Amino acid sequence: MLHPCGVLFVLLSWAQIGYSGVTATETRVIQVLEDDIGAENFTHYRLQRPGLLRLELVSLSGDVDIYCSTEVQHPDYNLYDMKSDSCGVDVITIPSAMQRPVYISLFGHPNHILSKFRLTILEIQEAFVEDYEYLVNKYERYYFEEMESEMTGKPKPEKPEKESFSDQSSISDEEEATLPLWWKLLLGILEFGIEVVL
Known part of the structure; x- marks a missing residue:
């Protein structure tokens, strides 16, 4: 029997691919980070890279959520611009127009003493749009x-030789x-x- 989080993972993956219209051949892996995080703890990152990016956070064990902001250096569940807090795969797309740096916080869910995660940063090739x-x-x-x-x-x-002004x-x-x-x-x-x- 498939776990509810597994069903959600499949649906989210399908929705993200369908929504963004981006195939796997149009993306390039920039960086992969693997680490663990304790319950109710935050791990913070700063992303400087320009362009259209996609953050894919996979909770290998436990549950890790992701929060992003361009204004708050340590975003959390109260202060953020974008978030993804599902069980399974969390995906956030950062538009190329969004200012840099983008501050990223990963939060370990309190139901798990220790959560292990993999954060993949992907660069998405944007279609050429004529300005x-x-x-x-x-x-x-x-x-x-x-x-x-x-x-x-x-x-x-x-024209005839003689014409009136009108x-x-x-x-x-x-x-x-x-x-x-x-x-x-x-x-x-x-x-x-x-x-x-x-």
């Missing part, structure tokens, strides 16, 4: 290339349909300004 500036430049380059090809690909419409300011429906949005906005503002002045 805002890159996307804007990419869009502008595409947009102006399209506009340039439209301008050079189509001949300029010839005829010059109006654009035909065909021309308006091919104009880019920013050009339409600029023309609308100019027309509004001319009407206000007159």
Whole structure:
């Protein structure tokens, strides 16, 4: 018969893999720490490494819980930013945007005189996300290339020799349909300004 903590361990492992969308090939082990801790005692660590990290705490015997903070140097069950206090495997994912150092405290559960644990720190390869500036430049380059090809690909419409001022300011429906949005906005503002002045 499977122990309830074993069932919880399987469910937590499955949920963590499904939630993060990260496969085992996309992670790299940075460090593995094995030690024991007495009941109601804390062991403290400080994590400096940047990037997206995952802390996996396995209670080999007894029960050990993990608490993390970026502000409190010795986080505990009252003061923490993130925690995992299940029986079995405890997993915490530290986002790359979280400031460093990250302070880690491991707590030995009072029901066990001595608990043995293994803490594994994994680095997760983040998918490349294009930043805002890159996307804007990419869009502008595409947009102006399209506009340039439209301008050079189509001949300029010839205007009649004599036009009144109101005829010059109006654009035909065909021309308006091919104009880019920013050009339409600029023309609308100019027309509004001319009407206000007159």
